[in-house]
Amino acid sequence: xxxxxxxxxxxxxxxxxxxxxxxxxxxxxxxxxxxxxxxxxxxxxxxxxxxxxxxxxxxxxxxxxxxxxxxxxxxxxxxxxxxxxxxxxxxxxxxxxxxxxxxxxxxxxxxxxxxxxxxxxxxxxxxxxxxxxxxxxxxxxxxxxxxxxxxxxxxxxxxxxxxxxxxxxxxxxxxxxxxxxxxxxxxxxxxxxxxxxxxxxxxxxxxxxxxxxxxxxxxxxxxxxxxxxxxxxxxxxxxxxxxxxxxxxxxxxxxxxxxxxxxxxxxxxxxxxxxxxxxxxxxxxxxxxxxxxxxxxxxxx
Amino acid sequence: xxxxxxxxxxxxxxxxxxxxxxxxxxxxxxxxxxxxxxxxxxxxxxxxxxxxxxxxxxxxxxxxxxxxxxxxxxxxxxxxxxxxxxxxxxxxxxxxxxxxxxxxxxxxxxxxxxxxxxxxxxxxxxxxxxxxxxxxxxxxxxxxxxxxxxxxxxxxxxxxxxxxxxxxxxxxxxxxxxxxxxxxxxxxxxxxxxxxxxxxxxxxxxxxxxxxxxxxxxxxxxxxxxxxxxxxxxxxxxxxxxxxxxxxxxxxxxxxxxxxxxxxxxxxxxxxxxxxxxxxxxxxxxxxxxxxxxxxxxxxx
Numbered sequence: 001x002x003x004x005x006x007x008x009x010x011x012x013x014x015x016x017x018x019x020x021x022x023x024x025x026x027x028x029x030x031x032x033x034x035x036x037x038x039x040x041x042x043x044x045x046x047x048x049x050x051x052x053x054x055x056x057x058x059x060x061x062x063x064x065x066x067x068x069x070x071x072x073x074x075x076x077x078x079x080x081x082x083x084x085x086x087x088x089x090x091x092x093x094x095x096x097x098x099x100x101x102x103x104x105x106x107x108x109x110x111x112x113x114x115x116x117x118x119x120x121x122x123x124x125x126x127x128x129x130x131x132x133x134x135x136x137x138x139x140x141x142x143x144x145x146x147x148x149x150x151x152x153x154x155x156x157x158x159x160x161x162x163x164x165x166x167x168x169x170x171x172x173x174x175x176x177x178x179x180x181x182x183x184x185x186x187x188x189x190x191x192x193x194x195x196x197x198x199x200x201x202x203x204x205x206x207x208x209x210x211x212x213x214x215x216x217x218x219x220x221x222x223x224x225x226x227x228x229x230x231x232x233x234x235x236x237x238x239x240x241x242x243x244x245x246x247x248x249x250x251x252x253x254x255x256x257x258x259x260x261x262x263x264x265x266x267x268x269x270x271x272x273x274x275x276x277x278x279x280x281x282x283x284x285x286x287x288x289x290x291x292x293x294x295x296x297x298x299x300x301x
Numbered sequence: 302x303x304x305x306x307x308x309x310x311x312x313x314x315x316x317x318x319x320x321x322x323x324x325x326x327x328x329x330x331x332x333x334x335x336x337x338x339x340x341x342x343x344x345x346x347x348x349x350x351x352x353x354x355x356x357x358x359x360x361x362x363x364x365x366x367x368x369x370x371x372x373x374x375x376x377x378x379x380x381x382x383x384x385x386x387x388x389x390x391x392x393x394x395x396x397x398x399x400x401x402x403x404x405x406x407x408x409x410x411x412x413x414x415x416x417x418x419x420x421x422x423x424x425x426x427x428x429x430x431x432x433x434x435x436x437x438x439x440x441x442x443x444x445x446x447x448x449x450x451x452x453x454x455x456x457x458x459x460x461x462x463x464x465x466x467x468x469x470x471x472x473x474x475x476x477x478x479x480x481x482x483x484x485x486x487x488x489x490x491x492x493x494x495x496x497x498x499x500x501x502x503x504x505x506x507x508x509x510x511x512x513x514x515x516x517x518x519x520x521x522x523x524x525x526x527x528x529x530x531x532x533x534x535x536x537x538x539x540x541x542x543x544x545x546x547x548x549x550x551x552x553x554x555x556x557x558x559x560x561x562x563x564x565x566x567x568x569x570x571x572x573x574x575x576x577x578x579x580x581x582x583x584x585x586x587x588x589x590x591x592x593x594x595x596x597x598x599x600x601x602x
Contacts, residue, residue: 035577049576060576171561233571240572241565244545245555254546260472261577264542269575270534271541273568275350275361276336 016063022209029054041068059094060265073256082113093266099232102129108201122184128177137178164296175295233272317364323510330355342369360395361566374557383414394567400533403430423485429478438479465597476596534573
């Protein structure tokens with residue numbers, strides 16, 4: 001027996017709660033608040049947000065399971081051929097307080113049309129340090145590779161490239177961070193069963209707090225300077241640009257009338273913009289920028 | 302003899318310099334810096350920015366005059382039927398330092414296809430107070446109406462409604478400010494000559510510093526509170542959302558490979574986001590929000 005959509009929905013909701021519990025341990029201070037919401041056309045979700053923690057300044061771990069008729073907006077934006085859809089997933093963005101800690105994003109989602117006549121999985125994890133540490137970027141990619149290799153050795157290289165293309169800001173000629181993996185429309189055509197694909201997504205979800213904890217544990221902090229905070233706010237500005245100009249989930253959600261507060265929980269607590277910013281040559285900020293201008297060329301050691 | 306495109310270009314460049322000089326007088330402290338840039342496919346511009354002034358925290362007054370073949374992106378995004386285009390205009394966004402001073406935006410532009418076989422003017426001015434003062438909103442609209450009425454009594458009501466539709470954030474169910482006027486594709490079909498339409502745009506440009514000075518002169522300032530600064534940053538967040546999600550000029554510029562720094566000079570120096578913000582009942586912030594949720598219903602006294 002393969003997974004039913006209800007089993008997937010239940011597992012994703014449990015995943016959300018598991019991740020929140022692990023993140024609360026990492027934070028050691030703040031707790032998630034939960035908002036339940038209903039979608040008029042069918043389904044709903046639980047949006048869990050954290051703010052003003054020891055580690056996390058602002059972030060959210062959202063779960064939703066929605067269904068209903070395929071609207072014209074969905075047909076147009078998602079190229080869907082079907083009458084009725086079901087979608088469930090967990091979506092996360094965390095903005096840490098300390099500029100030396102990285103922003104992190106994760107999403108796992110399951111989509112089906114017309115009661116399972118077609119289905120697919122999508123997802124991804126990517127890391128956006130304000131200051132790039134190449135060793136920790138490598139560790140992050142290694143973790144994604146290990147989890148992926150367990151299912152298919154084709155996954156990591158393929159999904160890493162996909163993330164490089166996806167998390168790129170053409171107008172800035174920069175990647176938004178050190179990348180990670182990204183995939184969509186993953187179904188049995190890849191050679192794995194639906195159950196295996198589902199477990200792959202679940203394993204990525206379970207890896208998420210482990211991967212973030214690894215980063216936090218290996219970054220030594222000193223007192224924050226104004227300069228670091230300003231750079232963090234500028235990099236958060238880029239994150240805003242990516243999410244509002246390019247992120248498919250955000251754009252689709254906004255244009256199709258999704259729940260705005262849940263969609264925009266990805267926004268940073270504050271962000272700065274400067275006209276034509278000039279960085280000091282060879283400064284840490286310039287080094288990070290140089291890395292981001294060639295992240296797509298990043299290769300695991 | 303009607304205006305040539307070179308005459309319009311020259312007049313818009315002069316308008317930019319005139320506006321900058323007037324804004325410097327209002328600021329009384331900061332001066333504009335100018336960046337000249339060239340566009341590979343033809344033309345270029347002068348981007349003038351101001352920062353850390355007495356009144357203006359960050360802002361820009363951009364002039365450009367560009368031409369070249371009509372690209373596929375332009376055909377798609379602008380529905381253009383032609384081979385060669387010419388476009389010139391002045392575009393302004395000013396973010397004031399004090400939360401009691403309003404953000405203001407203006408744009409006047411001239412577009413022609415195939416050496417004038419078709420042409421049109423576009424433009425608009427709109428005001429985005431962090432705290433709405435209905436009397437000053439009314440004054441602003443009255444000024445726009447007076448200037449517009451001089452050319453056609455149809456302009457103000459039509460262009461005011463156009464602005465109400467255009468400067469609306471559906472996902473927030475809010476207008477971005479108290480509105481103003483917006484128009485596009487304005488040509489001789491409206492009953493005025495090309496010269497008259499050009500002078501209308503020029504008059505709006507000249508009104509711009511006068512209208513902003515009127516606001517500044519009629520707002521009495523007291524010492525800024527943390528609460529006001531936070532609200533200002535949140536409203537600036539909405540401004541970012543509008544510009545990156547909805548503003549046609551920004552989206553077209555970004556997706557078609559325009560000069561990013563000039564396009565995004567409209568970004569505020571800093572912006573905040575809070576998940577599911579709750580406002581104190583009947584507070585000034587709640588009153589402003591209530592106004593923005595029905596700005597489209599705003600009518601001149």
